[in-house]
Amino acid sequence: MSVMWTVKVVGLGVVAFSLSVELLWRLLRRLKPPATLNEVLFFPSEVACMEHIFSPASPNSCCCPLPHGVETSFTHLLRFILSASSSLDLCLFSFSNMDLCRAVLYLYRRKITVRVLVDKEYSVITGSQVGALRKAGICVRNVGRYVHMHHKFALVDGRRLITGSLNWTLAAVQCNSENVLVTEEPRLVQPFVREFCRLWADNDPSQNVPFSDQNVAHN
Amino acid sequence: MSVMWTVKVVGLGVVAFSLSVELLWRLLRRLKPPATLNEVLFFPSEVACMEHIFSPASPNSCCCPLPHGVETSFTHLLRFILSASSSLDLCLFSFSNMDLCRAVLYLYRRKITVRVLVDKEYSVITGSQVGALRKAGICVRNVGRYVHMHHKFALVDGRRLITGSLNWTLAAVQCNSENVLVTEEPRLVQPFVREFCRLWADNDPSQNVPFSDQNVAHN
Numbered sequence: 001m002s003v004m005w006t007v008k009v010v011g012l013g014v015v016a017f018s019l020s021v022e023l024l025w026r027l028l029r030r031l032k033p034p035a036t037l038n039e040v041l042f043f044p045s046e047v048a049c050m051e052h053i054f055s056p057a058s059p060n061s062c063c064c065p066l067p068h069g070v071e072t073s074f075t076h077l078l079r080f081i082l083s084a085s086s087s088l089d090l091c092l093f094s095f096s097n098m099d100l101c102r103a104v105l106y107l108y109r110r111k112i113t114v115r116v117l118v119d120k121e122y123s124v125i126t127g128s129q130v131g132a133l134r135k136a137g138i139c140v141r142n143v144g145r146y147v148h149m150h151h152k153f154a155l156v157d158g159r160r161l162i163t164g165s166l167n168w169t170l171a172a173v174q175c176n177s178e179n180v181l182v183t184e185e186p187r188l189v190q191p192f193v194r195e196f197c198r199l200w201a202d203n204d205p206s207q208n209v210p211f212s213d214q215n216v217a218h219n
Numbered sequence: 220m221s222v223m224w225t226v227k228v229v230g231l232g233v234v235a236f237s238l239s240v241e242l243l244w245r246l247l248r249r250l251k252p253p254a255t256l257n258e259v260l261f262f263p264s265e266v267a268c269m270e271h272i273f274s275p276a277s278p279n280s281c282c283c284p285l286p287h288g289v290e291t292s293f294t295h296l297l298r299f300i301l302s303a304s305s306s307l308d309l310c311l312f313s314f315s316n317m318d319l320c321r322a323v324l325y326l327y328r329r330k331i332t333v334r335v336l337v338d339k340e341y342s343v344i345t346g347s348q349v350g351a352l353r354k355a356g357i358c359v360r361n362v363g364r365y366v367h368m369h370h371k372f373a374l375v376d377g378r379r380l381i382t383g384s385l386n387w388t389l390a391a392v393q394c395n396s397e398n399v400l401v402t403e404e405p406r407l408v409q410p411f412v413r414e415f416c417r418l419w420a421d422n423d424p425s426q427n428v429p430f431s432d433q434n435v436a437h438n
Contacts, residue, residue: 009228013235020236024243040410044365093384146263147394150384163398165312165369165384175366177418179382181400181407188400191259199396 036184043166043178045074050099053078054106073180074173078103080162080182081154087113089155089196093148094122095168101129105136117151117199120144127169141203149199153192161189255403262385262397264293269318272297273325292399293392297322299381299401300373306332308374308415312367313341314387320348324355336370336418339363346388360422368418372411380408 048070051062062068081088081103088107095101095118108114116133120142123130134140143149153163164180166172183189201207267289270281281287300307300322307326314320314337327333335352339361342349353359362368372382383399385391402408420426 005224005228009231012228012232016232016235017239020239021243024240028247038404038406040407042410042414143396146396147390149396150391151396151398152384153398163384163400164382165371171366172369177362177365177368177370179370179372179411179414181382183404183407185257185402185404187257188259188402191261192398195261195398 037160037182038185039076039182041073041076041164041180041182043073043172043180044174044176045072045077046070047174048072048075050075050078053082054102074099077162077166077180080160081156082107083160084112084156086157087115087155089115089117089158089200091117091149091151091153091196091199092168093119093150093152094125095129095133096125096127097168097170097173098129100168101132104133104138108136108138114138115196115200116140117143117149117196117203119149121148141200141205143199143203145202151195153196155189155193155196158193159186159189160184161192163192256379256401257404258295258401260292260295260383260399260401262292262391262399263393263395264291264296265289266393267291267294269294269297272301273321293318296381296385296399299379300375301326302379303331303375305376306334306374308334308336308377308412308419310336310368310370310372310415310418311387312338312369312371313344314348314352315344315346316387316389316392317348319387320351323352323357327355327357333357334415334419335359336362336368336415336422338368340367360419360424362418362422364421370414372415374408374412374415377412378405378408379403380411382411 047066049062049064049066049068051064052069053075055061060068078099081100084107088104090104104114104116116130116138118130118140121144122128123140123142130140151163152165152167153161155161160182161184162180162182164178166176166178166180172178266285268281268283268285268287270283271288272294274280279287297318300319303326307323309323323333323335335349335357337349337359340363341347342359342361349359370382371384371386372380374380379401380403381399381401383397385395385397385399391397
């Protein structure tokens with residue numbers, strides 16, 4: 001009888017152990033957060049028509065001679081930008097790419113909050129799309145405090161970072177060897193959010209004396 | 220007796236359950252990988268003497284007029300590069316910063332495998348350090364296939380990625396608003412490892428016909 005009870009006790013112990021392990025394992029799997037977005041795009045991108053990105057309902061509406069419906073690094077980049085549902089913050093050295101400008105204007109018309117920081121000198125070069133953004137009503141601030149404001153990053157909804165070596169120009173997209181990282185890793189995204197806020201506040205024309213005037217005042 | 224045994228069985232079951240949960244929890248905590256490195260550095264960096272980075276044993280050996288022993292974004296960047304223990308792969312648009320060059324030469328003298336890819340056009344501009352690297356014996360390959368090889372990334376030991384908007388020049392470090400991401404996230408690092416290997420193989424002068432000659436051959 002004693003042996004039987006011992007066997008039962010050990011058996012029950014094993015069952016309890018197995019059940020608890022299984023339970024904890026399932027619980028941990030359920031608690032595990034979904035994989036964070038981390039992607040890299042390389043350029044140059046294949047030259048193709050982007051109409052299917054902007055008019056997905058009528059992808060054949062364009063009759064330009066470029067290949068249609070092709071997925072490239074650039075279409076991926078455009079899709080990441082167009083995924084904004086509440087805000088888009090841009091901090092760009094140069095901005096002359098017309099498809100990227102079209103994407104920004106598209107979002108702005110759909111009531112997405114768009115804020116743009118640009119390098120003061122490069123915002124007025126030939127082909128710059130900064131004038132088109134301002135004309136549409138988008139708030140654009142010049143950064144003139146540095147030799148170059150050389151960033152090229154975008155923050156989508158304050159939680160998705162798009163950054164890399166790629167300037168927002170046609171040549172960079174089509175002709176250069178470039179990279180773009182897309183990440184939602186908070187330890188990478190949050191410093192960029194803070195940097196954007198800092199630059200945005202520092203370059204508020206209604207609050208700040210222009211840097212050139214500050215220099216005069218200090219000298 | 221039967222009641223006593225039931226109490227004992229239930230008690231043992233509870234003890235076994237608690238022990239197994241505790242055991243599994245400790246095991247999982249031990250198995251949990253350490254937090255992946257993800258850091259962002261912003262520039263311009265404070266101008267300071269870098270001697271304490273290269274000569275930590277005698278930090279006061281330099282008598283230049285710059286501030287000494289100061290930790291800046293640039294010292295962090297140098298430390299990340301100098302942390303290489305087996306290899307350093309560089310893929311750089313422009314490389315004229317003498318402290319960064321010193322760091323690369325320092326590693327090369329300590330038998331770290333160094334490979335460098337540079338933009339063909341920018342490798343010969345005034346102040347370029349590419350000649351100094353070649354003179355020391357480091358294998359440098361020109362990339363001439365694109366309008367610009369515009370990358371600015373480093374791979375430390377094939378598992379740590381350093382990339383961003385920052386060109387490896389003095390002006391970028393001291394005068395521009397720039398960013399550098401440092402990450403060991405495999406989904407960001409591995410694409411750059413593959414891109415480096417692709418560019419390295421594509422630009423092997425002993426294996427490949429120069430691109431200009433390829434063009435002639437195809438026309």
